[in-house]
Amino acid sequence: MNFLEIENLRKDFGGGSGVRRFDIAVERGEFISFLGPSGCGKTTTLRMIAGFEQPTSGAIRVEGRDVVALRPNQRNIGMVFQSYALFPNMTVAQNIAFGLKIARRPQDEIKRRVDEMLAMIKLPSLSGRYPYQLSGGQQQRVALARALAGKPQLLLLDEPLSALDAKIRASLRGEIRDLQRRLGITTIYVTHDQEEALAMSDRIVVMNEGRTEQIGAPFEIYNRPATRFVASFVGTLNVLTGTITDADRGAVRIDDHEIRLGAPVAGAKVGEARSFALRPEAAAISAPREGDNIMRGAIEDVSFLGAIVRVKVRFKDHVISLDTFNNSAHAPPGRGDPATVSFAPADVQLLAGGQA
């Protein structure tokens, strides 16, 4: 039996559908991220799991028990909010102890647990401070400790790092993941930051307009996007539109170049227009390997990003953006220079629903 099962979950709002049909089965100890743009339904889904929103229909089962009818304070689900939501009138220790006091745990147990939590978040000396005396990162650590103090069966995090600066975000990301692995707590993490989702998750649920676009491991989501939306939302992507010249051979004409795909295009007819995806790191302007596709164009733009140099090459109707590593021995190419772009047939992904 899966630890968390969500079936046919739907939430209708006045104007339209918040979440259309959401299904997922989560194993105990898994770290799942809901990834998508604003308004895609990821937070609404999380809030339905927490009990703050009532689903229009569908079931949410935790260890086989349907929790939809339970109030949020009966679900034993810990939650961490984007705005920390620490109680301003309470010290760090009082914030962490809040849930334990509500549960009427013995005083010595509360003290022991608070000390454990403070040690866990590496802030044992700040127990007497008020939230306003802490930095954003410290506040979010305390919020995490508070959510975990009562040993919830499920941990929900609603964009917990988005209010923090980039450096703190990166370090806290690692700390949250380490903590989650150590405690083995099943976690649902909502974010619109693809890097965060890719770095932290066991699986990612990519959502768009209230619908699930794809569920998969980060490697799968990034390298084998199921839909055009996933391909464009996760990572940077070149979307190319071409016409089929030989479906069985996987041959396609893009601008004035004929390129090969890694596999035949099943069911396509000659002359049919299709969309394809090519990751920037899959293309190169160095010497092509045998069997690579080759397209000749001119450099349109060069962005020096430090370790990476992002080059845009213009063809007739398309621009391909590609990433190369910085090489201190060679200056980046100049704008207007001719360029030969090469990429392996297997790196060109046919997009589902990609009929252009």
Place this chain on the structure above:
Amino acid sequence: MKSSRLGPWLAIAIGAIYFVTPLIATFEFSLRMKRGEYSFEAYRVILGDPRFQASFGYSALIAVATIILGVALVAPTAYWIEYKLRPLRPVVEFITLLPLVIPAIVLVFGYLRTYNSSSLIPFTANPRATDLLLTFGYVTLSLPYMYRAVDTGLRSIDVRTLTEAALSLGAGWGAILIKVILPNVRVAILSGAFLTFAIVIGEFTLASLLDRPAFGPYLQLIGANRAYEPSALAIIAFFITWAAMGLIQLFGHDRRAAMTGR
């Protein structure tokens, strides 16, 4: 002084003169009870008057009851509107503003008509029940101030997220309100409480027409029959009101300092 600065200073000076001159005149007059010399005789007479002590004590007690009832009514209402029923806010704001446009005399005649001794709910049949009716009346009169103060406090905190955080930690509505929400709007509630106190202490119409021995009717009685004592009373009443305002500032400042660490 530059001419650009002269205008504001002039406006402040005119405002101050307009405000302070009558006060100084009243205070000066209140000191003239003894012929040929300034003294606090009028204050001694007033403060020594048992009717002053009794009426002030009565009004203070009714004010405390009004504050308790007002907070118990307004705080959960304003909280629930902020948390769940935001579309209803304009309606509730309109209702809470009604006491400002409906005169107290209309209110008290309505009470007397509805709750007289021969009615179904005879609040005016005995003094204690009339005290209760007076308290209800004061809760209504102070509603615009109490609601606005509490509502402003609630808007300054993230009620929804704090409530949801407490809910996810297992808290029920009572615990959320008492342990999380009210402590964070303490200053707002105190502001509403002091404003209510200032209103109740000087109120005349309700107390007089309900025939209760409150401070307002005592002020009127002294004003109608004495020469110097009314001025002394006016200064005392003014001092009480300003002490209430000062306490709002004091508590507000302490809390702001605590929240910002300054």
